[in-house]
Amino acid sequence: MTAPALVLHGYWRSSAAYRVRIGLGLKGLVWQDRPVHLVRDGGEQHGAAHVALNPQQLVPVLEHAGRVLTQSLAILEYLDEAFPGTPALLPADPAGRAQVRALAQLIACDVHPLNNLRVMQYLGRELAADEAARARWTAHWMEEGFAAMETLLAQRSPPGDFCHGDRPGQADCCLVPQLYNARRFGVDLGRYPRLLQIEQACLALPAFAAAAPEAQPDAVAV
């Protein structure tokens, strides 16, 4: 038996792993899931097996051809470069690529890391932030990011159903999981009609539907 070509260490509700599942799906790639339970028993990501794979103790980790890849955006870039025959997640021109990457990073650098599990745990443990204070924190950074993204898309994005024109790409891979997170935390999304339109176009595609948290093998009823 040969080892699977692509192995994804993720978690159904991890927003960063969700991005990579979408990217793999958009490219028509087949992968094997290795769920890492982020909550049970203090978090499997802190166990020796996962730490050996990723000293950052985070998901996702993608294994490919003996390589261990970390950081969701670096993985999405890698997929474009290592599988050149598949649909690209970035446009061809440098200006378009910069625009898509900036939208992806708006979420991946300036929204998501602030609302990560490890940060919520620190806020509760070290700063005695109760559930309401943590919810305000979460909503604050998401709303700030979504408002800027809504404006950037209106100002700069070429017309089309997605973050950049008529094909989904790296920015859409980040937006959809972030909106999923926002609903989970009760953030009001009514002020971001463009983001919701794009989300609707994305969710109509099989790659996005298959990547949804509830569709994952490790999803549990909550």
Next chain:
Amino acid sequence: MTAPALVLHGYWRSSAAYRVRIGLGLKGLVWQDRPVHLVRDGGEQHGAAHVALNPQQLVPVLEHAGRVLTQSLAILEYLDEAFPGTPALLPADPAGRAQVRALAQLIACDVHPLNNLRVMQYLGRELAADEAARARWTAHWMEEGFAAMETLLAQRSPPGDFCHGDRPGQADCCLVPQLYNARRFGVDLGRYPRLLQIEQACLALPAFAAAAPEAQPDAVAV
């Protein structure tokens, strides 16, 4: 008089602007600085002129050929693609590129955004975190990131003076400003000898020296 080809809207102490200055310098590009004062009068980044450039109200912003580029890592990628004759900030092979990007994102996604000015302001204002609590917060995320980076560099980096082999690149552009920040906040760096070695190799290069906060036109004595 022709408009300058490259205009950088930054701030001397902004870690993300510092990354872009290093990248521009490593490529031998010439640019014009347009300082945005992040603190004075509530922050010039929130004023109409800057908001029109970047709805995220953050620096850096790079203007080039009528394009307005945001997000430091997207800008560094753009520089590689728009100026192909200049020294590349990423290696040529997909695996090496993924490794360098993952190191850059470790800092740009998982360390820096948590210690940004806007986050420190929120912690003080909304969560009543005093100076000591904010210092612990800052140190916590930096130490977590630096420890993981030290391990990743030992495990995966090819030999050489920099984050990836014998030439500085995207990861070094992120590491040096983050170490600068760490010292500013009194973080003990003794546990990260590899990071300090790389920093030393970087700081010996003119592009890094010229990009240092204290060498900027808007630097003020503090």
